[in-house]
Amino acid sequence: MLQVRGAVSGALIAALISALASPKLFADEPETFWAFQTLSSPQAPTVHGQHRTAVDAFVLAKLEEKQLELAPEADRRTILRRAHLDLIGLPPTPTETEAFLADASADAYERLIDRLLASPHFGERWGRHWLDVAGYVLDRKERWKYRDYVINSFNADKPYDRFLMEQIAGDELVDWRVQDTLTPEARELLTATGLLRSASDNTGNVMTDIPSYRYGILFDTLEILGTGVLGLTLQCARCHTHKYDPIPQTDFYRLIALFTPAYNPEKWLRNGDRVLPEEIDGLYDIGPPPKTHLMRRGDITRPGREVQAGFLRALSASPEEALAPAVNPEARGETSGRRLSFAQWLTRPNTPVAGLVARVAVNRIWHHLFGRGVVSTPGNLGRSGAPPTHPELLDYLGSELVRGDWRLKPTIKLVMMSSVYRQASVLPPRSSGSHDPFLIDPENTLLWRMPLRRVDSEVIRDSILAVSGKLDRTMGGKAIPLKNLPDGGTVIETKDLPTPTSHWRRSIYLAAQRAGGTPQPNVTLLSVFNHPISNTNCTKRRNSAVVLQSLTMLNDGFVLDQAGFFAERLINEVELDSEKRIERAFQLVLARPPTVYEAEWSRQFVDEQRQAYRNAKADAANRKALAALCHVLFNLNNFLYAE
16 A cells, blocks of 8 residues: 655645535636537528428538438328327317318418417426426415416517516516505415425424424425436535536535525424415515525535525636625515526626526426437436437537527427428338448437327327317316225226316326325326326426337326217217228327228227127117227327327
8 A cells, every 4th residue: 555654745645635526627617618608699501402491500510510311201190190299189170180181281280280389288398398397296275376377478478588587487587465456477486486395395283393304395396497408417416526517516505595485494484384475385585584594415404604595606607696686676575685686697698607507498498399308308408418419519509599588389390390200200211322320320319200209198198088089178277186905006086076077187287296205106097108207396207118108008097088089989980980990090199091001900809799799789889889999099109109
């Protein structure tokens, strides 16, 4: 072993240890790491391939470096279904399909996108994306109000910077304490702060109201904001300076200090005692800001030095700007204004942090439209996350978002109008001598074709209901309760529902559960298709293909019942003609007629099933045979995937 003696050598060791523990280790990193730079507005590169938008140019530039090109454009039926599933989470009806196919105008596709973006179902589909990020679990009586706030905000295309500000500091934007009856504005702003009530709160009684649970809520809240808004793993700096990103432990507790006036671990309001007018489940300051201490090694029983409320130094222009002001003059009412200062810091123009927030937002849009973000780890744009495949594209989209007043719908439309989005997911036969993209880029990271994507769990259930004709499109209101069965399954509780069809509402309105603070599975159909069970939040859903999914689609009572309703719909809508009913069934399920092979197979299958039910009356045998075909169609990969 190397022996080191002498005061000089000892000083060198001490200096090395100090350097390794010091935030100065990362002093130069914000200057060089792409995600921590101020947002640029890059020019679209010059490319040779056919392109419609700047988005295409950025993608084609990477493809042409590898002598690749975009796939041909998908057929209109495929594009129509893809857009419907992506924007509203429901398949197109035969009437919508016929209208789109009959529209030969040059702007037919653009008007389709505009119509879907204006649909009230857009908020249900894209609001669900945000609820994943927020870690939303409807485990308290009035939590559904926050869900409706999110849906309404997406439908109204509320600017993203305002959307964040309301959720982080809505209670500090209005003096609600002096209002005898809440104004609509105050009600909305207080409801918005439900984002900060997403963390599991087990402090509902004296047995569970303990310091570790109290601080756990603070730590989980910061994790939700870190991965969801900043795209950073802030929680890694709780016990020590972040090993990869320029986030010293001091910065972690400075951020914690922004929230301690509302979540004061020393003067705690238990879950159930934190009451806002009209039973709104939101957040508000409960007294003067308490002192916040750095916790040695993250241990709440070992408080260290006091820290001042502030922001991330690496994303601030100076050490002074990284500190929250003692008083925010824009805050209203009896509040510290700290969270408002934080919200304003996040989206302050022409700052590194605003650039990071914008990149996270547009990367999430790309993730939901292509199944994988420009950065494939949407909750981590830091050094330990995946590198961006097209960093200039990410900056371009981020700058377009900011230039468009932070409105998400125009950015979504910009991406969907591109040739990249409209290309086919299956390539035509390759000519001899051409470059094989499967060998050059087997993971399709450069997007030489549209990725084939399994649709989300809610889209599967909601599409089944839409196709069967039973979907209840009522929006908003209290959640539909669930119940657990002795066999381990979870189904909808049908007792005491407000209407006879409430159990057929969209999946976003189903309740979720926590048992002892632990999230529980949703209805079985959603659970097996990777519906998130969030301990904190979910920035990227898992996407598995397992046998349990097939078994559920074959045997689940809900799927079997809806197949029967689907058959009844076909019988009521189509005259007694087997071929026409088969064609109508395919149009409803896949937005296209069957191929010659599919039509022949379907006729044979219905005949075989009718023969199997020959002991029943003719009408019953026909209905059961048709229901069997409908059940098969629900199990097609073409139904479960977006091409």
